[in-house]
Amino acid sequence: MSTSxxxxxxxxxxxxxxxxxxxxxxxxxALATHAVRGLIERxxxxxxxxEAIAFxxxxxxxxxxxxxxxxxxxxxxxxxxxxxxxxxxxxxGLRTATIIADAIARGRVSAGIAGGVEWLSxxxxxxxxxxxxGLSMGEHTEITRKKWEIARTRQDEIALASHRNAVAxxxxxxxxxxxxxxxxxDSGPRADTSLEKLASLKPTFGPDGTITAGNASxxxxxxxxxxxxxxxRARREGRRPLAFIEAMDYAALHPDEGLxxxxxxxxxxxxxxxxxxxxxxxxxxxxxxFAAQVLANVVAWERGWKGPATGPVDWNRVNVNGSSxxxxxxxxxxxxxxxxxxxxxxxxxxxxxxxVSICAAxxxxxxxxxxxxxx
Numbered sequence: 001m002s003t004s005x006x007x008x009x010x011x012x013x014x015x016x017x018x019x020x021x022x023x024x025x026x027x028x029x030a031l032a033t034h035a036v037r038g039l040i041e042r043x044x045x046x047x048x049x050x051e052a053i054a055f056x057x058x059x060x061x062x063x064x065x066x067x068x069x070x071x072x073x074x075x076x077x078x079x080x081x082x083x084x085x086x087x088x089x090x091x092x093g094l095r096t097a098t099i100i101a102d103a104i105a106r107g108r109v110s111a112g113i114a115g116g117v118e119w120l121s122x123x124x125x126x127x128x129x130x131x132x133x134g135l136s137m138g139e140h141t142e143i144t145r146k147k148w149e150i151a152r153t154r155q156d157e158i159a160l161a162s163h164r165n166a167v168a169x170x171x172x173x174x175x176x177x178x179x180x181x182x183x184x185x186d187s188g189p190r191a192d193t194s195l196e197k198l199a200s201l202k203p204t205f206g207p208d209g210t211i212t213a214g215n216a217s218x219x220x221x222x223x224x225x226x227x228x229x230x231x232x233r234a235r236r237e238g239r240r241p242l243a244f245i246e247a248m249d250y251a252a253l254h255p256d257e258g259l260x261x262x263x264x265x266x267x268x269x270x271x272x273x274x275x276x277x278x279x280x281x282x283x284x285x286x287x288x289x290f291a292a293q294v295l296a297n298v299v300a301w302e303r304g305w306k307g308p309a310t311g312p313v314d315w316n317r318v319n320v321n322g323s324s325x326x327x328x329x330x331x332x333x334x335x336x337x338x339x340x341x342x343x344x345x346x347x348x349x350x351x352x353x354x355x356v357s358i359c360a361a362x363x364x365x366x367x368x369x370x371x372x373x374x375x
Contacts, residue, residue: 004110005231006101007241008370011340012039013224015177016186016328023181023221024121028061031180032117033074035223035333038178039113040075043227052112053083054099055225056092056332059123060085067117090289091250091358092116093224093335094366100228101245110233115225116332123219130361133255137361138205138216140259141290145210147258148296152210156198158291159215159325161315166322167191172348173321176340188218189326215291220328224336242343243354243370247274252364253306260293262365263357264300268307270355270367277311282351284317285342287334287358288324297359321345334358339368346372 013035017023023031032055040047055068064070068083088095093116100112120127129136144150166173166189174185193214203209204216234241251265258264263286271277278284278301286294301310321341324334335358342354354370 003105004107006104006245007229007231007234008243008245008339008343009227009229009234009239009241010039010043011176011224011226011336011343012042012178013176013333013337013340014180014222015183016188016220016222016330017183018187018328019120019219019221021187022183023119026119027122028057028067028117028119029064029070029074031119031221031223032067032071032115034178034180035115035117035225036071036113037075039225039227042178045227047077049111050077050081050113051109052100052103053081054086054096054112054114056086056088056096056116057118058087058089058092058331059118059120059127089360089362089364090287090331090334091360091364091366092332094358094368097226097228097335097339098248104228104230111227111229113225113227115223115336117223118330118332119221120219120330121221130255130259136205137259137289138211140255141292142205142209142211144258144261144296145292148299150292150295154295155210155215155291156195158288158294159198160193160195162288162319162322162326163190163193165320166326169321173341176344186327188328189322211290211292215325217289217324217329220330222328222330222333224333224340226336226339242347243372245368246371247369249367250364252362255363257363258296259361259363260289260359261297261300262363263297263359263367264306266365266367267301267355267357268304268310270369271310272308274369276353278313279311281353281355282317282349283320283342283345283354284313285323285338285354285356286318287338288319289329289359291325293359297357343370346370
């Protein structure tokens with residue numbers, strides 16, 4: 001089968017709102033449908049030209065096991081659109097993008113929507129624990145933090161940068177957000193935070209811990225959707241791609257090695273396959289499940305823990321519009337948010353390369369390399 005270059009054309013999402021607040025009465029289908037409709041309407045898409053939808057959710061909606069198919073009907077889209085639902089913890093949004101991208105690359109479809117939704121307002125508390133170990137994500141990250149000797153002060157610095165960058169980028173991020181229930185912006189970014197305020201917060205996972213509500217991602221409701229097209233179709237329709245999906249990688253390890261440390265495999269391997277170092281990457285998006293996890297994985301990359309050393313991280317290129325600590329983390333929606341935000345920022349800067357790194361429960365991870373070469 002011939003291959004086609006896969007373009008990211010556009011992205012849209014709901015505001016990301018702290019669970020238990022404004023979106024508590026909605027549910028996954030309502031949030032997901034809103035993101036998909038917003039993507040279609042805002043970018044004047046002919047729904048009859050959408051051939052496939054892959055959508056994800058970790059916390060499924062009762063009586064709707066194939067949520068993606070219900071989105072097709074709920075959004076009033078053509079019934080001919082094939083649809084499948086995916087669940088792969090925090091890399092779910094990347095998995096759905098991979099499904100659509102692979103179908104486009106192989107010529108089976110020429111346009112599709114990938115996305116994810118999480119309605120954590122309705123999540124069982126047990127959902128926040130790792131099934132194989134019984135520990136929470138935060139407890140696992142405290143173990144990793146100790147192993148990699150990650151200081152509390154450095155975690156709070158990462159958190160502060162996330163908030164400051166997200167606040168500064170509010171207008172840019174608003175362009176990706178489709179208002180819902182009177183909410184126009186993410187609820188998380190705080191303009192009034194400081195290192196002093198972050199330092200005053202008590203540890204969440206034990207008195208000797210360093211992870212707090214300030215340097216961890218909040219429990220969030222939201223949905224995101226990304227439009228992918230073949231390069232040929234985009235040109236035919238006169239649509240200028242934001243970026244192309246150049247490469248992707250997934251990996252897994254045993255939780256004993258660090259539940260959220262699989263990016264230590266994906267990023268070095270992806271860069272090595274592309275013949276690149278971190279210094280070649282213009283913009284880096286690292287999902288901030290916890291600031292400690294971000295820092296531990298960066299140390300692993302720089303040291304060459306599970307692959308070749310990547311070279312040093314330039315923090316001025318990392319999460320320039322903020323990330324999950326500030327913006328929020330509706331698990332399955334995070335991949336679509338990051339892909340969209342990165343692609344839009346690459347287009348604004350005409351950046352050549354962008355990198356996505358997302359860790360996930362189950363000791364897994366995904367990484368994407370985006371490019372704008374020859375656009």
